[in-house]
Amino acid sequence: MPDGGPLVLDVQNLNTVFATRGGEVHAVNNVSFSLKKGELLGVVGESGSGKSVTMMSLIGLLPSPPAEVRNGKVMFDGRDLLQTDANTLRDIRGARIGFVFQDPMTSLNPVFTVGYQLREPLIRHMGMNKKAANARAVELLDLVGIPDAAQRLKDFPHQFSGGMRQRVMIAIALACDPEVLIADEPTTALDVTIQAQILELVKELRQKLGMAIIWITHDLGVIAGIADRVMVMYGGQVVEQAPVREIFKNPQHPYTKALLQTIPHVSGERSERLQVIEGQPPMLGAAPTACPFRDRCDVSHDRCERENPERVNTGAGHDVACFLAEKESMNA
Amino acid sequence: MLNYTLRRLMFTVPVLLFISFIIFIILDMAPNDPTGNLPMTIPPDVREKIRESLGLGQPLPVRYFKWCVQFFINEPLNIIDKMFDVCTWGCEDRLRVRSWATRSPVVDLIVERMPQTLWVVGMSYVVGIILAVPIGVISAYKQYSWFDQAGTFVSMVGFSVPSFFSGVLVIVIFSVQLGWFPSIYDTTLKVVDWDTFMMQIRQMVMPVMVLALQTTAQISRFMRASMLDNLNMDYVRTARAKGMKETTVLLVHVLRNSLIPVVTVIALGIPAIFGGAIITEAVFKVNGIGQLLIIGIQGADIPLVQTLTFIFAVLIVMFNLIADILYGILDPRIRYD
Numbered sequence: 001m002p003d004g005g006p007l008v009l010d011v012q013n014l015n016t017v018f019a020t021r022g023g024e025v026h027a028v029n030n031v032s033f034s035l036k037k038g039e040l041l042g043v044v045g046e047s048g049s050g051k052s053v054t055m056m057s058l059i060g061l062l063p064s065p066p067a068e069v070r071n072g073k074v075m076f077d078g079r080d081l082l083q084t085d086a087n088t089l090r091d092i093r094g095a096r097i098g099f100v101f102q103d104p105m106t107s108l109n110p111v112f113t114v115g116y117q118l119r120e121p122l123i124r125h126m127g128m129n130k131k132a133a134n135a136r137a138v139e140l141l142d143l144v145g146i147p148d149a150a151q152r153l154k155d156f157p158h159q160f161s162g163g164m165r166q167r168v169m170i171a172i173a174l175a176c177d178p179e180v181l182i183a184d185e186p187t188t189a190l191d192v193t194i195q196a197q198i199l200e201l202v203k204e205l206r207q208k209l210g211m212a213i214i215w216i217t218h219d220l221g222v223i224a225g226i227a228d229r230v231m232v233m234y235g236g237q238v239v240e241q242a243p244v245r246e247i248f249k250n251p252q253h254p255y256t257k258a259l260l261q262t263i264p265h266v267s268g269e270r271s272e273r274l275q276v277i278e279g280q281p282p283m284l285g286a287a288p289t290a291c292p293f294r295d296r297c298d299v300s301h302d303r304c305e306r307e308n309p310e311r312v313n314t315g316a317g318h319d320v321a322c323f324l325a326e327k328e329s330m331n332a
Numbered sequence: 333m334l335n336y337t338l339r340r341l342m343f344t345v346p347v348l349l350f351i352s353f354i355i356f357i358i359l360d361m362a363p364n365d366p367t368g369n370l371p372m373t374i375p376p377d378v379r380e381k382i383r384e385s386l387g388l389g390q391p392l393p394v395r396y397f398k399w400c401v402q403f404f405i406n407e408p409l410n411i412i413d414k415m416f417d418v419c420t421w422g423c424e425d426r427l428r429v430r431s432w433a434t435r436s437p438v439v440d441l442i443v444e445r446m447p448q449t450l451w452v453v454g455m456s457y458v459v460g461i462i463l464a465v466p467i468g469v470i471s472a473y474k475q476y477s478w479f480d481q482a483g484t485f486v487s488m489v490g491f492s493v494p495s496f497f498s499g500v501l502v503i504v505i506f507s508v509q510l511g512w513f514p515s516i517y518d519t520t521l522k523v524v525d526w527d528t529f530m531m532q533i534r535q536m537v538m539p540v541m542v543l544a545l546q547t548t549a550q551i552s553r554f555m556r557a558s559m560l561d562n563l564n565m566d567y568v569r570t571a572r573a574k575g576m577k578e579t580t581v582l583l584v585h586v587l588r589n590s591l592i593p594v595v596t597v598i599a600l601g602i603p604a605i606f607g608g609a610i611i612t613e614a615v616f617k618v619n620g621i622g623q624l625l626i627i628g629i630q631g632a633d634i635p636l637v638q639t640l641t642f643i644f645a646v647l648i649v650m651f652n653l654i655a656d657i658l659y660g661i662l663d664p665r666i667r668y669d
Contacts, residue, residue, distance in 0.1 A: 106565060
């Protein structure tokens with residue numbers, strides 16, 4: 001893990017609100033995190049915890065309206081992306097920050113060839129002509145392990161399998177050598193063997209190209225295999241953040257603990273039923289004034305009803321938003 | 333694709349023969365009399381002779397067979413003769429499909445009427461499409477904006493106001509009040525120079541306006557719905573994530589996908605152009621195909637009605653095939669073989 005490298009992305013107090021018919025939904029609340037050069041940050045949390053929305057807010061990919069980024073700061077390359085005009089943002093998107101989305105079946109345009117869709121960012125951002133872009137596209141498909149690349153450029157997305165399409169998506173995201181790659185559950189829609197292949201590919205590409213990666217998932221198993229650092233999100237907030245070994249060895253937030261207990265063990269006798277976290281994630285109708293996890297928490301007390309805990313540092317690079325952890329760290 | 337097209341084309345032959353037979357039977361069952369428009373003073377036995385001279389004394393299968401020979405063999409041969417100025421077999425006494433009312437060949441009547449219809453109705457279709465596509469695109473992109481609301485209102489008007497009302501309305505406004513355009517379409521006008529060309533344009537404006545309103549209303553709604561379907565697709569987000577310009581996202585990625593169903597709808601609407609616009613043609617006195625059909629029906633001119641209806645059927649079957657083929661060309665996911 002690259003320690004103490006320069007920050008490529010620094011997010012502070014990000015808030016995103018959706019205006020819906022039923023009122024406002026506060027999907028992202030005071031999220032702060034940073035990403036070092038070459039680091040792989042895993043973001044975990046259940047559906048609706050605000051993982052994807054956070055990442056899409058960074059780079060202006062949410063449709064507005066209904067989405068509105070209320071305040072916060074996203075520092076990238078010396079500028080605040082939230083204050084950047086749409087044109088400059090477009091120059092950054094796809095060129096310096098790449099995206100891979102969840103569903104490779106629908107993420108590619110069905111009526112254009114894969115070659116066309118790969119060339120697009122190259123022509124747009126790198127100013128290449130069609131010939132140069134084509135050569136680079138072949139290189140990229142080779143890089144992500146698609147055999148017979150030159151021929152396959154002429155194929156349409158429906159002629160590729162799901163795993164191959166996700167490889168194409170990765171190739172598109174990597175086309176302009178981005179500093180940051182944001183992968184939004186890139187393996188969720190794929191079956192397990194293909195998932196493993198994609199994970200291997202990303203590990204390999206990371207070593208070759210050295211970009212920082214934000215990997216959004218709800219699968220802790222995936223995180224354990226590739227991440228340097230893990231950020232756990234719940235109810236639109238970051239509840240715990242720590243290096244990957246630390247999270248698995250010493251989880252401190254009750255939600256993280258519960259999440260780890262839900263992982264079924266392969267070895268040993270199956271005497272117990274699978275663990276679940278009782279209850280539903282909270283509705284985010286207003287900015288939180290209490291701990292979002294209190295209703296599902298085993299150890300909640302009356303303070304959790306009154307205040308929303310702030311994240312406190314409890315050790316090397318480990319911080320937790322829980323009053324219990326706060327006490328422990330004060331005692332220590 | 334070629335295989336598929338040929339297979340479909342072969343299949344159209346029995347379909348069209350069957351359609352022509354059905355039309356023939358239905359027209360035969362219709363309770364009208366080709367001598368009905370003749371003066372009452374003609375005695376019944378003379379009427380009977382007239383009917384017999386029109387071939388009505390023969391049984392239905394014989395009459396149908398004769399029409400088939402005339403339409404499928406004699407008429408094409410006649411076209412060949414005219415085009416190459418030759419005389420193929422039996423050119424002197426070849427029987428053509430003749431109108432009972434005018435005694436002139438039906439095909440000649442259609443050829444005479446076609447230009448007016450194509451100019452007015454065809455032009456209105458083209459104008460309608462040119463207006464509808466951008467309106468649909470902008471309405472969808474700026475959904476619920478004032479532009480979209482205005483577009484919705486105009487479409488509603490276009491859908492619900494019949495052309496006998498809007499036609500008369502524009503005549504009152506633009507011919508009677510303002511005096512900009514002539515209210516009657518002059519078919520005898522020949523375009524020879526700039527002035528006559530401008531005359532032609534001026535007399536076309538109002539009927540084209542009335543018909544284009546209807547076309548625009550339908551196609552713009554269709555375009556809008558198709559754009560809205562596609563705007564929420566994942567690939568649009570991908571295009572934005574690649575840093576594509578908004579115009580590229582909209583006019584390349586979204587529009588290309590949205591046009592697929594719209595193009596097929598446009599193709600399916602083309603046969604209706606040849607059918608003319610009966611009411612609008614009547615309002616503006618355009619003597620096009622629609623008017624010809626109405627006269628034929630009123631006078632029980634069965635050969636004329638039979639032939640016209642059958643030609644419409646051919647066009648509809650053909651453009652259905654064309655729409656299917658276009659679908660295959662525009663959407664790479666569709667393969668017919």
